[in-house]
Amino acid sequence: MKYIYLLLILGLTNIEGNSLMAEENKLKEKAMELSRKFLIIDTHIDLPLHLLRGWQDISDRNSYGEMNYPKAKEGGLDAAFMSIYIPPRLQGTKEAELFANNLIEKVETLINENPDKFSRAVSTEDVINNFKNHIISLPMGMENGAPVTDFELLKYYYEKGIRYITLAHGKANHICDSSYDEDKKWKGLSPFGKELIKEMNRIGMIIDVSHISDDAFYQVMEISGAPVIASHSSCRNFTPGFERNMSDDMLKALAKNGGVIQINFGSDFLNQSYKQRKKDYEINLKYFREKNNLSDDDPRLKEFRDKYLKENPIGYAEVKDVADHIDHVVKLIGVDFVGLGSDFDGVGDTLPTGLKDVSMYPNLIHELLTRGFSEEDIQKICSGNLLRVWKQIEDHASNR
Ligand SMILES: [Zn+2]
Structure with missing residues (x-):
């Protein structure tokens, strides 16, 4: 009996999920239609x-x-x-x-x-x-x-x-x-x-x-x-x-x-948080560069940049x-x-x-x-x- 209830609940959730998705798709279609x-x-x-x-x-x-x-x-x-x-x-x-x-x-x-x-x-x-x-x-x-x-x-x-x-x-x-x-x-x-x-x-x-x-x-x-x-x-x-x-x-x-x-x-x-992440990156890059006295094309700069951004992705709005x-x-x-x-x-x-x-x-x-x-x-x-x-x-x- 419990098992049947479970199936029923799962089924209902699924129906609800589907109808939410259908609703979402409708809204997307509507957006497309309005853009035209x-x-x-x-x-x-x-x-x-x-x-x-x-x-x-x-x-x-x-x-x-x-x-x-x-x-x-x-x-x-x-x-x-x-x-x-x-x-x-x-x-x-x-x-x-x-x-x-x-x-x-x-x-x-x-x-x-x-x-x-x-x-x-x-x-x-x-x-x-x-x-x-x-x-x-x-x-x-x-x-x-x-x-x-x-x-x-x-x-x-x-x-x-x-x-x-x-x-x-x-x-x-x-x-x-x-x-x-x-x-x-x-x-x-x-x-x-x-x-x-x-x-x-x-x-x-x-x-x-x-x-x-x-x-x-x-x-x-x-x-x-x-x-x-x-x-x-x-x-x-x-x-x-x-x-x-x-x-x-x-x-x-x-x-x-x-x-x-x-x-x-x-x-x-x-x-603002995007701006802050970008600012932190720029400060860190500048600091690393000045500390090591690096030129623009120094490979260590690129290495630092890649590593920093991997660990602290700036992302986007x-x-x-x-x-x-x-x-x-x-x-x-x-x-x-x-x-x-x-x-x-x-x-x-x-x-x-x-x-x-x-x-x-x-x-x-x-x-x-x-x-x-x-x-x-x-x-x-x-x-x-x-x-x-x-x-x-x-x-x-x-x-x-
Ligand atoms: Zn402008």
Whole structure:
């Protein structure tokens, strides 16, 4: 008799297990379905820099990197802002312009060589139309305003198709201070930077506040007559002291401005214990190197590195970390102010497990479904919020 009970219990557990699994599979299918149904916009992918270093046929699934056409289709990606990134070392030189133009040319070549796969997109309307035609939009955002030294150049880049400008990168430039730079020479925006904000509003260029210092951010909030974006930033709540992410007060100011934070997927942006493990590793490596006076290519350095990492793996953040950041923004300021700005091809080998490239957005959607996010909310996060902000900026410009 006992034996029969046991069998019965085992059977029931099994049925329960099966139905849980069926439920789980259903949710995964649902996530996949939504990734197809909804327009997905990612506001920061660093592909152009890789193409400049060495041209790749990104219609091939095995091409280098985290973004290519087959993977984008698999992940349901519909519009990928191509980052026109200007290294801070070029600031203040004519080379900054040249560099920007070379990167823009790479994006243009990509589109010209694959007209059935990619299309130029300079407006919300373009993005929506391309989506209807099953073509991936490649709008452009300039990361670091270094080449924009006057309003003529601002107009020039607008006409070239650039639709957002990240005011600075890792170092203060002629526009404003940088979060990564201890030298806050402008204490926010420069006098030119303050004028530039108004001109960007006037012509409909999106202001991107990622990378800039806190003071610069609050000054932008005061001056800008239109909403702004943070194209690839996460929440400082999870990474205390990391100025590159946005504090809760900044998020509140961003919501008041009507803007949107596009969450960065890099593990450094997401998870403090990951950051600590990485920091410990770097300290230990530095100590070992200095103690033994080793050069970069000394085999003992590699040996130490391999052994240390084997014993103290750094690992990665996870999909749920990205969802935690989204959750945080939603609880703090609401679901209308958050989106996706992965930083694919820009953060090296630090991407979360389950979010390694553009084929994996459905994993994030699945996590949001698991947490009870509605379809309507997921649609806002995938693109609705960004499109709303971009449209407001377009309207603001055309009404002037
Ligand atoms: Zn960046």
